Amino acid sequence: MNFTTQIILLLGGLALFLHGMNVMTDGLKAAAGSKMKSFLQGMTRNRWTSLVAGTGITAVIQSSSVTTVLAVGFVSAGLISFQSTLGIILGANVGTTITAQIIAFKITKASWIMIAGGFLAGFLFKNKVVKNVGTIILGLGLVFLGMSVMSDATAPLKSYEPFLDLMEGLDNYLYGILIGALFTALVQSSSATTGIVIIMASQGLIAIEPAIAIIMGSNIGTCVTAILSALGKPKAAVRVAVSHVLFKVIGVVLWYVFIPQLADLVEAISPGSEARQVANAHTIFNLANTFLFIWLVTPISKLVVWLVPDKKKKEERLFPELHQFYLEDVSLALDLSQTSIAKLGESVLEILKAGVPMALTGKEHELVELRYKDTFIDRGHAEILTFLQNIQSQSISKNQSHILERQIEAVNVLESAADVVTTSLVEAAQHRIEKNFEVSSDTVQRIAVVHKLALEAFFMAVQFYTEDDSSADDTLAKEQFKKELQDVRLYLVERLSVSDDNRIDIYRFESEVLEGIRRIHALARRLKRKAG
Numbered sequence: 001m002n003f004t005t006q007i008i009l010l011l012g013g014l015a016l017f018l019h020g021m022n023v024m025t026d027g028l029k030a031a032a033g034s035k036m037k038s039f040l041q042g043m044t045r046n047r048w049t050s051l052v053a054g055t056g057i058t059a060v061i062q063s064s065s066v067t068t069v070l071a072v073g074f075v076s077a078g079l080i081s082f083q084s085t086l087g088i089i090l091g092a093n094v095g096t097t098i099t100a101q102i103i104a105f106k107i108t109k110a111s112w113i114m115i116a117g118g119f120l121a122g123f124l125f126k127n128k129v130v131k132n133v134g135t136i137i138l139g140l141g142l143v144f145l146g147m148s149v150m151s152d153a154t155a156p157l158k159s160y161e162p163f164l165d166l167m168e169g170l171d172n173y174l175y176g177i178l179i180g181a182l183f184t185a186l187v188q189s190s191s192a193t194t195g196i197v198i199i200m201a202s203q204g205l206i207a208i209e210p211a212i213a214i215i216m217g218s219n220i221g222t223c224v225t226a227i228l229s230a231l232g233k234p235k236a237a238v239r240v241a242v243s244h245v246l247f248k249v250i251g252v253v254l255w256y257v258f259i260p261q262l263a264d265l266v267e268a269i270s271p272g273s274e275a276r277q278v279a280n281a282h283t284i285f286n287l288a289n290t291f292l293f294i295w296l297v298t299p300i301s302k303l304v305v306w307l308v309p310d311k312k313k314k315e316e317r318l319f320p321e322l323h324q325f326y327l328e329d330v331s332l333a334l335d336l337s338q339t340s341i342a343k344l345g346e347s348v349l350e351i352l353k354a355g356v357p358m359a360l361t362g363k364e365h366e367l368v369e370l371r372y373k374d375t376f377i378d379r380g381h382a383e384i385l386t387f388l389q390n391i392q393s394q395s396i397s398k399n400q401s402h403i404l405e406r407q408i409e410a411v412n413v414l415e416s417a418a419d420v421v422t423t424s425l426v427e428a429a430q431h432r433i434e435k436n437f438e439v440s441s442d443t444v445q446r447i448a449v450v451h452k453l454a455l456e457a458f459f460m461a462v463q464f465y466t467e468d469d470s471s472a473d474d475t476l477a478k479e480q481f482k483k484e485l486q487d488v489r490l491y492l493v494e495r496l497s498v499s500d501d502n503r504i505d506i507y508r509f510e511s512e513v514l515e516g517i518r519r520i521h522a523l524a525r526r527l528k529r530k531a532g
Helices: 003-032 035-042 047-061 064-076 082-095 097-104 108-124 128-159 161-171 173-187 190-202 208-230 235-269 274-307 324-328 330-361 364-392 398-435 441-467 475-497 503-531
Strands: none
Touching: 003 128, 003 190, 047 064, 047 082, 047 274, 064 082, 082 097, 082 235, 082 274, 097 128, 097 190, 097 274, 108 128, 128 190, 173 190, 173 208, 173 235, 190 208, 190 274, 208 235, 208 274, 235 274, 324 330, 324 364, 330 364, 330 398, 330 441, 330 503, 364 398, 398 503, 441 475, 441 503, 475 503
């Protein structure tokens, strides 16, 4: 044997295999589009629908990591519970078995045709659907080509005595599990481990029982990937990683003593086809574990929350969901930033509600508290803008670029609205306190009517960021606001004739408050336009 040549062939085949998996996954993700997000969110009503969602999406896009990122993002945004993600994770484990089933088909001879056909489809056609299908076929062709190269690299081992002696040592299943776990952790792909085991089993280099042990070990090896990917990530991501570890490790421990029985079962199902036996063992192992653990999601979720508790003190970040972890999926990142904008809008709305009454009648200490609240808005504004800036640095589509521009403008509008109260109206109120004059109760009531209309407009604008519906016609509300605003303005002009030493100061103050309300209404309309 020429060890150098065989090792180069094996590594080159593995590289082709892994690259093919990445290409195929990218094509499947592009073909699935943004529909997988709405499907996943809509299918988390209970553990069973979550299981179906996780299985379906992972089977389609062949990437449990993408499914996990989506699930973690929804948890961080408060759209689904952590318990719901457990069903999704279990479903993703089942979905990944499709890869092993595809690999088990002996169509490696068609790899070059698939590569050529997939490339030409992407190169010659402009239609996105055809291009995506071409990418999928190209990736699958590379997977099979990689398997063919690895098969050629391992063929000489059939007559290499030291290797055959090593394989006999794998009768100790613990060694097989350890090898599977270490190799998977090294290459960061359980599919690669499965592919190599299928090749070795097909060539008679390994018996079915140690092959099953290695496959089980590969399931533990994927936990290393999950743990590493969770380091420095949001709490929800850490909990998902811990859940992965629990499901996989407990599953392997439960099946360890039943490896001979599982081997007998798959040999009976697929006699004479070692490749199918390995793939079926992988599928049965994950299916059985899934249907066992699906009944235990409640106690397991409580255990994981206990193992990874929330911080006792408040998180330093106002919007912890805006984490760079979610930049892996731009569409999800934009959804999370929109959710954060809605939260910021609700905080601004609270300031707007309190601002005008405090400006008209509030005490000095109340104004200080109101101004202090603006620091929250400033911090939130900075956090969201930083996240949007990070999204902008990613590779984004034209439509995503438009959404990003609207969100940046919306965040700026929210900060401007808060500044109207915490800067302009607070300064006007401090002037009122210094001059020591009071606004009449009749004037307060009239201004309150206009203020209420402005608040309603702002509330509706913020709602568009939570309900994603900017189709409502508010023409009548706009006209009503104009009329009420004009009526109060005329009223204030008429009040100029009242005999009062502070009449000019009072008029200027009341007009400034009224102008602040007009600006709030104008910003509300601007915010609504940016939500559309």
